[in-house]
Amino acid sequence: MHAKTQVQAKPQAPGIEVKPKQVSHFGILFEKVAPLYTLLLVLWAVALIEWLWAWKIAIPDPIYVTLLAAAMTVYVAVRTWSDWNHLIALRNRLNEQSTVREFLDGLRGLGYRVLHNIPGDSGNIDHVIFSTHGVFGIQVVDRRKTADSDNRIRYDGAAVSLNGGPYDSSVIDFANARSKQLQRLIRECTGAELPVKAVLLFPGWTVESAESQNQASVWVLSPKALPMWIKNTPESMGGREVRHTATELSAYLANYE
Template identity: 35%
Template sequence: MKIKSQKHSPLKAKPLRNPGQSLDDQIHNIISEDLASYIACAIFMFPVAIYDWYRWYNPKPINPWLTTITAFIFLTVFVYKWITLRRKIKRLRMARDGEKAVGQYLEGLREKGYKVLHDIVSDSFNIDHIVICTKGIFLIDTKTISKKDKDDQITFDGKTVLINGYKPDRDPVRQVTALSSWLKEKICEITGKEMFIRPVVAFPGWFVKMDLKYQTNVWVLSAKALPRFIEKQPDILESPMVHLITSHLTRYIRTL
């Protein structure tokens, strides 16, 4: 008797992630896990209350007030959670769309042989985008911030990012520098090569003015200007090294 072999996926390796995929996952989790349970409770309690009110007019009525009050408690909790989670989802969607916008600008670089990776997720952080090419290695951290006016702008003096003259709650320069240090160590670990990583903070939809009073390796740019800045850099890596780094890094990312 011939035993059928077990079927398996034709994919030999886990596919790489898309721009903003981790944010999409968070949005899905909020809707499917957090919000769905409150919707289910609210929907469940109202038929119970309606049934009790129906029984109220029977020869042996029961008191419907308990289930009615319970139903309205569930409804109140649901409305509160819905408002709270709606705001959170709105912020996540804006951040996701910003990452996708930056990713779409970077995708145009593939035609010129640049290697582009998106949404590298670790246990405690994620890297939005990495570009590897003969111009070097660029780590891009996307910051999507709402605007009040079309003339709003961001300034960077080499140390501090100001959004309409105010410091953001979290220092984006410190964040992207820490991510770049991690990536530098990881590339050195998996390839044996020590490489310079260019930290980049990208603000989609904003006008960004860099008035560098202080020496820095960090770029703070609008998303639209990012590909142009990369292309203007001199060649510092040869193509075989680009392929080597990309191959090793891609293999590592697939294990995360």
């Protein structure tokens, strides 16, 4: 039995979409520490006023405010430094999500219907593709890559191993749960019982999978491999059914509160 470790695969908050644009880490950093810099500026302004008072009439004593401002300066510097790597990683993850979204939107040229951020009772489904080859519920896994490794994923059809680490099946269970959630939602919107293929996408990773993945309940792929996997899946829906299902789910999104 495979040992389990935790792989992060967090959906976005319901109803919130990642817009297809690049995210500046300087902008993220500014938003995170702007209140600290504002407080720091105020403290130094007060310290300056105190010194001006001291030069004029020798009261009040500016030393205490100056020491407080100096201490705050050290704190802000340490906080900024400690947050920097985290913010860079966050920027990269947001940009990867945006890149995947743009890539999937490009599949509309193949006649596919693509929706994003489908809210449900237990969280968001990142992306959904409707095609004559079936319905595909897609989750994007944010997993930090390292410069000193090959960033490879091994998938045996039941669990994944990242960079030669222990196999983990929790992310597979997560994808299966989301696909069942999407299946229930389609049934509620259309009354039809349609199978949903669960897909996990790992942006920036090389996926090595066994042949058994063809029969596995979940596909584990890099984003660029997805179109070929869909194309190689036998057709199971007519064009009218694809359009109807996508339209009904779009109406659900439009009315979701």
